[in-house]
Amino acid sequence: MSELTQIGSINERPRIPTRDEVELNFSDKAITELEALKTHYPELKACILPTLWIAQREYGGFLSGEAIAEVAYRLQRSYAEVEGVATFYSMYNTAHKPGKHKIELCTCLSCHLCGTYRLRDFLKEKLGIGHGETTADGLFTVEEVECLDACDRAPVIQVGDTYHGPVDEGYLSKLIDDLRANPESTVVKMADEMVKVHIRASER
Amino acid sequence: MAAAVQIETVNITINDIEIAVPKGELIVEAVKRLGLEIPIFCYHPRMKPVGMCRMCIVEVGFKQPDGTVRKMPKPQAACTLPASEGMAVYTDTEMVHRDRKGVLEFLLINHPLDCPICDRGGECPLQNNTLFYGPSTSRYVELKRHAPKAFPLSKYVTLDLERCIQCGRCVRFTEEISGDSELAFRFRGANMQPSTFELRDFESKFSGNVIEICPVGALTSAKYRFRARPWDLETKPAVCTVCSNGCNVWFDYRVGKMVRINGRTNEGVNEEWTCDKGKFGHEFYNSEDRLLTPLVREGDQLVPTDWARVYSDVIRAFANGGDKVAALGGAANSNEDVFMLNRLMTGIFGTKNLDHRFERNLVTGVGEKLGVSEVQSTIASLEDAPSMLVFGTSLADELPIVFLRVRKAWFKNGAKVVVAHHAPTDADSFAEVILRYKEGTEAAVASGLLSLLVSAGKAQVPAATADAIKPFTPEHVEQLSGVPAEKLRVAAELLEGAPIITTRSMYNQASGVDALEALAGLAMVTNGKFNCYSLQANAEGATLLGTKEGMHTHQILNAAAAGELKALWLVNVDPFALYPDRELVQQALENVEFLAVQGTVASEAMHYASVVLPQCAPAEMDGTYTNVERRVQRMRPVLKPKGSTKPGWNIFSEIAVRLRPATPFFNPGEVMAEIAKENPAFEGATYDKLPAEGFVIR
Ligand code: SF4
Ligand code: FES
Ligand code: FES
Numbered sequence: 003m004s005e006l007t008q009i010g011s012i013n014e015r016p017r018i019p020t021r022d023e024v025e026l027n028f029s030d031k032a033i034t035e036l037e038a039l040k041t042h043y044p045e046l047k048a049c050i051l052p053t054l055w056i057a058q059r060e061y062g063g064f065l066s067g068e069a070i071a072e073v074a075y076r077l078q079r080s081y082a083e084v085e086g087v088a089t090f091y092s093m094y095n096t097a098h099k100p101g102k103h104k105i106e107l108c109t110c111l112s113c114h115l116c117g118t119y120r121l122r123d124f125l126k127e128k129l130g131i132g133h134g135e136t137t138a139d140g141l142f143t144v145e146e147v148e149c150l151d152a153c154d155r156a157p158v159i160q161v162g163d164t165y166h167g168p169v170d171e172g173y174l175s176k177l178i179d180d181l182r183a184n185p186e187s188t189v190v191k192m193a194d195e196m197v198k199v200h201i202r203a204s205e206r
Numbered sequence: 207m208a209a210a211v212q213i214e215t216v217n218i219t220i221n222d223i224e225i226a227v228p229k230g231e232l233i234v235e236a237v238k239r240l241g242l243e244i245p246i247f248c249y250h251p252r253m254k255p256v257g258m259c260r261m262c263i264v265e266v267g268f269k270q271p272d273g274t275v276r277k278m279p280k281p282q283a284a285c286t287l288p289a290s291e292g293m294a295v296y297t298d299t300e301m302v303h304r305d306r307k308g309v310l311e312f313l314l315i316n317h318p319l320d321c322p323i324c325d326r327g328g329e330c331p332l333q334n335n336t337l338f339y340g341p342s343t344s345r346y347v348e349l350k351r352h353a354p355k356a357f358p359l360s361k362y363v364t365l366d367l368e369r370c371i372q373c374g375r376c377v378r379f380t381e382e383i384s385g386d387s388e389l390a391f392r393f394r395g396a397n398m399q400p401s402t403f404e405l406r407d408f409e410s411k412f413s414g415n416v417i418e419i420c421p422v423g424a425l426t427s428a429k430y431r432f433r434a435r436p437w438d439l440e441t442k443p444a445v446c447t448v449c450s451n452g453c454n455v456w457f458d459y460r461v462g463k464m465v466r467i468n469g470r471t472n473e474g475v476n477e478e479w480t481c482d483k484g485k486f487g488h489e490f491y492n493s494e495d496r497l498l499t500p501l502v503r504e505g506d507q508l509v510p511t512d513w514a515r516v517y518s519d520v521i522r523a524f525a526n527g528g529d530k531v532a533a534l535g536g537a538a539n540s541n542e543d544v545f546m547l548n549r550l551m552t553g554i555f556g557t558k559n560l561d562h563r564f565e566r567n568l569v570t571g572v573g574e575k576l577g578v579s580e581v582q583s584t585i586a587s588l589e590d591a592p593s594m595l596v597f598g599t600s601l602a603d604e605l606p607i608v609f610l611r612v613r614k615a616w617f618k619n620g621a622k623v624v625v626a627h628h629a630p631t632d633a634d635s636f637a638e639v640i641l642r643y644k645e646g647t648e649a650a651v652a653s654g655l656l657s658l659l660v661s662a663g664k665a666q667v668p669a670a671t672a673d674a675i676k677p678f679t680p681e682h683v684e685q686l687s688g689v690p691a692e693k694l695r696v697a698a699e700l701l702e703g704a705p706i707i708t709t710r711s712m713y714n715q716a717s718g719v720d721a722l723e724a725l726a727g728l729a730m731v732t733n734g735k736f737n738c739y740s741l742q743a744n745a746e747g748a749t750l751l752g753t754k755e756g757m758h759t760h761q762i763l764n765a766a767a768a769g770e771l772k773a774l775w776l777v778n779v780d781p782f783a784l785y786p787d788r789e790l791v792q793q794a795l796e797n798v799e800f801l802a803v804q805g806t807v808a809s810e811a812m813h814y815a816s817v818v819l820p821q822c823a824p825a826e827m828d829g830t831y832t833n834v835e836r837r838v839q840r841m842r843p844v845l846k847p848k849g850s851t852k853p854g855w856n857i858f859s860e861i862a863v864r865l866r867p868a869t870p871f872f873n874p875g876e877v878m879a880e881i882a883k884e885n886p887a888f889e890g891a892t893y894d895k896l897p898a899e900g901f902v903i904r
Binding site: 018020071083085086090 | 393
């Protein structure tokens with residue numbers, strides 16, 4: 003071997019899913035976005051991350067096996083590879099279907115010191131759920147996460163694409179009532195916002 | 207092929223020893239030139255480097271103008287570091303030793319250290335590297351990560367996730383070598399796991415290889431799990447006889463029983479890979495259905511007897527049989543076997559009714575008709591072809607190792623592969639053009655391709671042929687076969703001078719023979735290479751050493767069914783499994799007066815047998831096999847013959863000697879010497895001179 007071969011050479015092309023193996027559920031809007039996306043990069047491989055965001059939105063906030071399969075098919079990558087990428091990142095919901103709203107509690111040092119665990123106990127009492135759990139009505143999911151990079155506002159929580167902090171029990175209680183009244187899923191909205199980051203308004 | 211090229215070299219030092227190496231050679235490879243070895247886990251010479259495990263770190267510096275060496279502050283991974291001018295590599299410094307210890311300590315933090323019950327214990331790179339370079343104790347006292355201990359990835363591969371060191375070799379194998387991309391890493395950090403999409407079955411035709419390349423005991427063979435410790439196994443080189451590729455394998459056995467099959471390197475054939483059919487297809491060695499003693503029919507029973515009785519029955523039925531006797535099979539037997547069978551049938555019994563082919567169309571072979579060889583490319587030569595045509599075969603199923611080569615040609619060298627078949631195949635995933643035709647229209651597609659090349663002036667054909675193929679314009683071919691005219695044009699562009707790969711299963715297709723003729727013609731007139739590869743272990747040998755003068759398989763079976771045959775000999779073949787027309791086989795076996803069935807394991811045909819001659823399995827005897835590219839490879843006996851089984855050549859020679867006393871051959875080496883004398887293809891092929899990697903008949 004006299005020539006250095008590096009991973010990701012032009013010849014890399016995995017076995018791709020075939021049409022009869024997958025169910026396609028992307029809306030027309032999603033397909034337009036995907037087509038625009040494809041023009042941004044020289045290789046389809048590079049589209050995996052933004053396309054997973056599209057899928058997360060299209061599939062109601064959850065990247066199920068079918069969603070991953072659809073992404074793999076549309077980008078001509080192997081199933082396993084796309085699933086590997088999706089499960090690597092914690093902002094993709096791959097483990098289980100989240101509720102309509104995902105309340106992410108920062109448990110890193112600053113927030114911890116400022117009382118995250120008090121908030122966690124409060125949520126447990128109020129909603130009856132702990133880390134990684136979803137309420138029976140499918141409205142809320144609670145997750146403990148690592149530093150949200152907003153230590154100046156500790157304790158911080160993230161709901162959808164919005165940061166709240168500093169937060170106390172009163173605030174949280176009000177927030178939950180607001181969320182209950184909110185017909186839109188903040189999880190889906192978050193995915194949509196992420197898609198917008200990737201695709202210019204003119205392309206949508 | 208490329209002529210010898212001037213390789214650009216660079217001067218580097220390794221542990222202060224000066225050496226010139228090809229520019230860009232990875233340091234992990236370069237040190238081997240000095241007989242040194244750098245410990246590795248994730249690096250594999252046949253796959254792209256990824257630098258995931260950090261086991262291979264070395265200290266690196268560069269020569270300064272004043273002659274001193276300035277070292278980089280941090281160690282470098284030798285597996286991703288290309289050699290460049292003035293590089294100074296140190297593999298044996300204090301820092302390297304300390305860092306290797308550190309890497310191993312990290313790798314072992316979550317490793318269960320269950321070597322005493324691990325299949326890999328004794329042949330484990332992790333164990334070895336830890337012994338040579340690692341710390342003797344661990345400072346980690348916290349709880350280890352726990353994960354499933356025996357997750358069945360497929361019916362062949364069992365994953366022990368706790369042992370995985372996340373080197374990515376298995377993942378890269380499925381992406382780079384086998385191409386099915388079935389495996390990927392899911393999750394991250396300590397939870398990272400190599401697995402399939404949604405933990406579905408690991409469906410690969412080559413999954414067994416990941417067991418061998420996994421540097422720890424994470425991927426284990428479901429068949430071999432807990433069956434032996436490596437040091438209890440004896441191992442000998444062997445050749446796989448499951449299909450015609452002739453892969454080189456290690457045959458591991460214990461107290462006379464086959465335990466497992468591992469890949470053995472032969473750059474010309476299988477490199478180091480095996481397919482699942484071969485790796486897990488040797489179970490029959492230990493099968494309960496093995497034929498161990500000669501059997502003779504008494505009423506509706508087959509009862510054990512001795513060889514003398516069986517021989518005298520066979521002789522009574524076959525001697526002076528002339529046209530009234532026949533033999534079928536032999537394509538799975540060694541060259542020595544088929545040679546002696548041929549001698550017995552033609553020389554002693556006086557019949558030329560001998561055939562090993564079971565395809566639907568048994569007209570004279572296309573190669574013979576056109577006067578060209580049906581095997582013109584070696585497996586290794588496919589790697590360098592800029593383009594090729596895979597026609598009418600699901601290559602990964604029929605010839606898995608040829609498939610890997612074709613894929614490698616594309617993956618490494620960007621070869622443009624045209625795949626023509628009536629159904630989807632594994633080769634589609636890397637095909638440049640896919641010609642999907644309606645089953646039965648092979649000839650139209652092949653003629654269409656030839657016609658395009660001729661009309662483009664790239665090839666000249668005799669006037670008669672030109673007229674015959676003229677109607678096959680792309681548009682007409684599209685009508686007939688459903689292959690878009692445009693695709694056919696693109697394909698034809700690529701095929702000038704390209705190797706053509708097809709298999710003998712084409713002879714099963716209605717229009718297969720015409721298609722083969724067109725393809726052979728295409729190769730001939732464009733200076734390409736025509737290959738109609740055979741599918742059984744020694745089908746090539748049987749063709750070279752057999753006779754084509756007597757009746758062929760159809761005629762033999764028809765004659766037998768009509769009660770015109772006195773005796774029929776099935777040599778290591780079950781026509782029920784191979785012949786397309788079951789009815790005819792049944793009638794033939796019922797109506798022939800005397801049926802001798804020779805074989806290794808019980809088969810359906812045995813129910814009709816007058817006598818059964820137990821033959822030993824390939825690895826139980828000495829012999830040579832001629833593989834798909836006509837490479838003659840010798841397999842020495844690995845195991846002792848079971849029961850009173852005998853090698854095929856011995857059976858034939860013992861019968862011959864009873865009829866015509868002569869000094870018999872005492873061993874297959876003598877038979878080979880005789881073959882070499884008689885058959886020009888095998889000229890000079892004595893056992894002493896046979897190279898370890900075999901030789902290719904041209
Ligand atoms: S299973 Fe084996 S080959 Fe695969 S990543 Fe783990 S250690 Fe490497
Ligand atoms: S610790 Fe909570 S935002 Fe940094
Ligand atoms: S062998 Fe070089 S990093 Fe693994």
